[in-house]
Amino acid sequence: MNEEQRLASQQVKQPQQEKDYSKYFEKVFTAPSLKDAKKRGKEEVKYHKDFDIEEKFLHMGEGRKFYIRTYGCQMNEHDTEVMAGIFMQLGYTSTEQIEEADVVLLNTCAIREGAENKVFGELGFLLKYKRQNPEMLIGVCGCMSQEESVVNRILKQYQHVDMVFGTHNIHRLPHILNEAYMSKEMVVEVWSKEGDVIENLPKKRLGSIKAWVNIMYGCDKFCTYCIVPYTRGKERSRRPEEIIQEVRELAAQGYKEIMLLGQNVNAYGKDFEDITYRLGDLMDAIRTIDIPRVRFTTSHPRDFDDHLIEILAKGGNLVEHIHLPVQSGSNEILKIMARKYTREHFLQLVEKIKTAIPNVALTTDIIVGYPNETEEQFQETLDLYREVGFEMAFTYIYSPREGTPAAKMTDNVPDEVKKERLHRLNHVVAEYSAKALKELEGQIVEVLVEGSSKRRDDVLAGYTRKNRLVNFKADPKYIGHRVLVKVTEAKSHSLLGEFVGKVKEEVELIK
Incomplete structure (x- = not known):
């Protein structure tokens, strides 16, 4: 045995x-x-x-x-x-x-x-x-x-x-x-069908400041490394009126930020047969609701259309932070991944976004060590990262998932090479993250206060519109509210600051 x-x-x-x-x-x-x-x-x-x-x-x-x-x-x-x-x-x-x-x-x-x-x-x-x-x-x-x-x-x-x-x-x-x-x-x-949409499910929200709102389920992209299309079913969207009503209720309950969720969130509405209504239309409607911050994740470059960029450029409660997974900077690897876009298409999309939203913060996902990835192809990923100037990235070594096409591919990249490439990529990620944080020194930023910091009870912590963590000293009464903080020092992954005052719209609420 x-x-x-x-x-x-x-x-x-x-x-x-x-x-x-x-x-x-x-x-x-x-x-x-x-x-x-x-x-x-x-x-x-x-x-x-x-x-x-x-x-x-x-x-x-x-x-x-x-x-x-x-x-x-x-x-x-x-x-x-x-x-x-x-x-x-x-x-x-x-x-x-x-x-x-x-x-x-x-x-x-x-x-x-x-x-x-x-x-x-x-x-x-x-x-x-x-x-x-x-x-x-x-x-x-x-x-x-x-x-x-x-x-x-x-x-x-x-x-x-x-x-x-x-x-x-x-x-x-x-x-x-x-x-x-x-x-x-x-x-x-366990149903292996394409899935239904169930409205009015009860929820016990994990917090009272930020809330998640599902707008769609599933994914039809079938990237060769990904198991999600099989575990979550096909793309299916909630009706816009149901989503808008949920967001209005969250605003009435005092939530300050919502995150619109979907496995491929900017494919929202593609499955509607009776109306033409996409993510840009939904964001434009939510933009008028009295909730201070609206985000969305996770987007796919193939579905990031010009109308969505146009709406996001209106600003207001639509934050200037976009998470845009690229996965690789090599056309050969992107093709094997079945991402269905090229390096050039991705860079054109980034240019459109930066032109419309000059102060945008872009973050991404990257996989290293994909089956048969060469050193030259990895270098293309590093070059793309630098060219875009991402402010942060989630980085991973390729992990085969049983049942996906990639799991059947011959993988001739040794583990030690994969780890070494991840180390080099993370060095570049840290460099650009530090640069983005350093540029904020001396600036006044808006912070949504979420509570005390993990290390000190007398220090408050919260996030900027660009999703940067800020620690500062202030009265605990500001927890759950937006305040202004002057950045005094950039740390490795966060910012230190001095409390300046309340955001104008929060004054009456804090009293």
Whole structure:
């Protein structure tokens, strides 16, 4: 018996381990299918206006507590807010202590191998809590649960897990919980279809200053390295009137900033058949709502049209910060990635944006060590970074995801070369980030105060419109408000400043 088999035998009830899982799926589960997830057919996307919890489930959680651990992107964070809202409508209360929880959910990310390994490690760790409290329900949801290989691994090695459900099944949480309480088998409900749009889902917002607003779901780009089109389904947009109403409600509740979310946010509206309405139209409508800051993420260069640039140039509550993932500066690598744009197209787009919004801050994502990437191709990425002058970047070593085309490519770039390239890229990123921060010394910037700094309770911290962290001393009464701060010193990743005063519109609110 090898080490993997030994660990599996400790965690799996032996009679279950020998089952024919394909047959088991048909009887008990709705299991994920990579083949089905790859389809982009003409299946109609259903639009549900009114989510409601059945009366028989309303008291399910009385006397019970839930705990959710979230991995990955803002979309996952927002999904956690929705699930927390559903739990609370069911009568559960939240807890930050796993040992107190009656239900533990891991809301997972599939974008990189490291994120998945963390989840499997956590599942092994949770076994001791399950032994201490056999009535505890343990669940896996999010993008990992949409992967066929992941569900198979959980079935074979982690049978202390009680439920697995997918990104399209969040609104089904009351039913899934009910089934898990009643069933002696693991409950798996993962739809591999193209997804519906469910409105009026309850939410337990994670804060009272900033809020996330989903405007669309899914992705149709099928970049060769990315698993998201398979885990999140096809692109489908919420109706503009629903989004605008949600933003108005958040403004009325006193939120100061919203982030519009989508896997490919600037493809918003492409799927509408009855109206012509894109992200630029939505941003123009939200621009008139009394909420101080509006952002969006994540955008794709292919869908960043001239109308959107024109609207963003109007400013106001539309901040002058754009996150624009380029991934590589090499045309050859971009082609292999199936990004469907060239280096030249990207630079032309950047020029358009900078012409319309001269003070814009651009940030990006970059992958190094893509299969067969040469030193010359990597140098093209460094050159592009310098030419654009990005103020910050999220940088990654390529991580193969099972089921994607890139996972089948021959990778002849040694690990030590990948790490060395990442180090060199990060050096350039740090250089340009430091330069951007240094240029702010002596300037007065608007800061949305989010709370005390991580290191000192007597220092407040907040972010500028360009998403730069600023630390300064001031009265805690300014938390949740916009203030003016004079930048006195640029640090490696943040700014130090002196409090100047209140932003004019905030004066009455602070009193």
